[in-house]
Amino acid sequence: MTAMQSAPPLPPADRALFDGVLARQLRPLAKAITLIESQRKDHRLRANALLEALLPHTGKAIRLGISGSPGVGKSTFIEALGNHILDQGHKLAVLAVDPSSSVTGGSILGDKTRMETLCQRADAFIRPSPSAGNLGGVADKTREAMLLCEAAGFDVIIVETVGVGQSETMVAGMVDLFALLQLPNAGDELQAIKKGIVEIADLIAINKADIDPRAAAITRAQWMSALKMLRPASPNWTPPVITLSALTKEGLTEFWDAVRRYKDTLTPTGEFEVKRRRQAVDWMWQLIHSSLNQCFQRHPVVKDSLPRVTQKVSSGCITPTVAASSLLEAARFFDSQES
Ligand code: GDP
Numbered sequence: 001m002t003a004m005q006s007a008p009p010l011p012p013a014d015r016a017l018f019d020g021v022l023a024r025q026l027r028p029l030a031k032a033i034t035l036i037e038s039q040r041k042d043h044r045l046r047a048n049a050l051l052e053a054l055l056p057h058t059g060k061a062i063r064l065g066i067s068g069s070p071g072v073g074k075s076t077f078i079e080a081l082g083n084h085i086l087d088q089g090h091k092l093a094v095l096a097v098d099p100s101s102s103v104t105g106g107s108i109l110g111d112k113t114r115m116e117t118l119c120q121r122a123d124a125f126i127r128p129s130p131s132a133g134n135l136g137g138v139a140d141k142t143r144e145a146m147l148l149c150e151a152a153g154f155d156v157i158i159v160e161t162v163g164v165g166q167s168e169t170m171v172a173g174m175v176d177l178f179a180l181l182q183l184p185n186a187g188d189e190l191q192a193i194k195k196g197i198v199e200i201a202d203l204i205a206i207n208k209a210d211i212d213p214r215a216a217a218i219t220r221a222q223w224m225s226a227l228k229m230l231r232p233a234s235p236n237w238t239p240p241v242i243t244l245s246a247l248t249k250e251g252l253t254e255f256w257d258a259v260r261r262y263k264d265t266l267t268p269t270g271e272f273e274v275k276r277r278r279q280a281v282d283w284m285w286q287l288i289h290s291s292l293n294q295c296f297q298r299h300p301v302v303k304d305s306l307p308r309v310t311q312k313v314s315s316g317c318i319t320p321t322v323a324a325s326s327l328l329e330a331a332r333f334f335d336s337q338e339s
Pocket residue numbers: 068069070071072073074075076077207208209210211244245246247248
């Protein structure tokens with residue numbers, strides 16, 4: 001089916017974006033992502049129509065999440081893995097969810113000097129984290145950007161994030177396989193287990209194994225025994241623990257083989273598709289929650305009385321339950337949504 005045949009009723013400017021995205025032209029793709037990242041209501045409506053039109057062309061990529069603490073080697077690794085993947089004829093898009101950029105405007109994931117060799121390759125597209133108002137917003141924009149990249153024919157999407165706060169859970173909720181990068185030293189794994197991150201990891205990679213291969217091997221063994229204590233998300237997949245070096249490129253093939261094995265194992269069992277469907281429904285609910293929340297906070301009655309009610313709750317004059325009910329009732333929140 002060509003772009004012409006499936007032409008949706010879009011205004012001419014967006015029609016050009018639609019055609020450009022499907023033709024994998026990077027400028028229209030970047031413009032389309034800018035449109036979905038915009039906070040303006042008219043842009044939002046256009047972005048929704050564009051996404052809707054492109055939806056039949058999405059879903060064909062393998063979606064890979066990569067996380068780890070600052071300095072663990074994420075960008076070095078993604079650059080090395082990216083080149084490895086591109087050499088095999090794939091088309092790669094790299095997106096980022098940077099929790100710091102939404103809060104402070106700064107960035108932990110760094111600036112555009114990262115992944116220099118990848119940036120220069122024809123079949124690669126690199127997009128830094130959107131700077132939306134909150135992390136939820138950033139994650140939603142990244143999900144949508146991911147769909148645009150898929151429509152553009154990128155068959156591998158990497159979403160990078162940092163091991164800080166909620167961002168890992170959000171990224172794990174939008175990818176097929178979530179990989180955690182770790183350093184070869186004891187203690188790290190316990191921290192990750194404590195934070196509950198290990199439960200969402202489908203693969204663990206011990207980077208910088210070149211520095212001390214023995215320490216890396218010990219760390220790998222520790223990880224493997226730690227993982228045995230946890231119940232795996234799928235009975236058909238035990239997260240592999242791989243030692244590698246983003247610098248010397250050792251272990252990259254093993255990593256990529258594990259990604260492919262993941263897909264090949266969980267596709268026939270139906271789990272791959274079930275996970276995607278569950279993620280789509282979860283995303284819908286997240287959008288509903290955040291829209292309801294915004295509507296509520298913007299309601300004039302709520303805006304007016306919120307500071308006073310908050311003060312009363314914090315000083316113990318009224319209970320949070322009474323406060324919440326009175327605000328919801330005063331705003332006639334649910335009625336106003338129906339009209
Ligand atoms: P990020 O903050 O997680 O994106 O980490 P970077 O990719 O910026 O890497 C942090 C530092 O670790 C850089 O100086 C890299 O050159 C170095 N580095 C990354 N991977 C490796 C590796 O496999 N071996 C060694 N020896 N150094 C590495």
